[in-house]
Amino acid sequence: MPALKRLDQLLSNLGYCSRKEVRYLLKDKRVTVQGQYANSPALKVAPETVLVDGEVLDTPEGILVMLNKPLGYVCSHDSAEGMRIYDLLPARWESRNPKIVSVGRLDKDTTGLILVTDNTQLVHQLTSPKHHVDKLYEVTVDRPLQPDIIDAFAQGVVLGDGAEQCLPAKVEIISENIANVTLNEGKYHQVRRMFAACGYHVEALHRHQFGPFSLQDLMQGEWQAVTLPC
DSSP: OOEEHHHHHHHTTTSSSSTTTTTHHHHHEEEEEEEOOOTTOOOEEGGGGGTTTTTSSTTTTTTEEEEEEEEOOOOOSSSGSSSSSGGSOOOGGGGOSSSEESSOOOOOTTTEEEEEESSSHHHHHHHGGOOOOOOOOOOEESOOOOHHHHHHHHHOOOOOOTEEEEOOOOEEEEEEEEEEEEEOOOOOHHHHHHHHHHOHHHHHHHHETTEOOOOOOTTTTOOEEOOOOO
């Protein structure tokens, strides 16, 4: 049987209010436990027995969502950096503890799949270089792609001044200026830098897949809850 939690701690961790503010929810009879109005912040409860304003608690088991990131959004909590991916998600989630974070990042000029979670262990599992999680990108470049780029990526592109070499990656040329690229690293601006090292400028970059997750029909700006495949 799962351990019971203090009501004030539970509601605070899920972003409903601070622990001190729970008493106001109780005073206004907005919280019930097993169908009865709660009268003590210290009450030990099972999350599935608690309702706030007649609604079940918002994902008490934790958050894992897949978001189709639009162009111009940043994977940052700092609103000074511009439009944030977190602005596309329920506002309450940013008050949760643990805090929600993106699994890796996509830069402002990249669109596509980004995962958001409050599970720090999962973040490590999906981003650690030790786990070699594949990511699939659609890349549009500024000039016709030459077949030799397939071998260049397969051998491991050398970046910048030659001090850094990427692991082998797979390129599939889709049309004159578009290719699919599969890699399992996460270096800074890696896809753009790999193509630049081969003499191409990336004009558009979109991530379709991240490990076992795929965008499929998810529209830009939309998100959906997902679970890890067994």
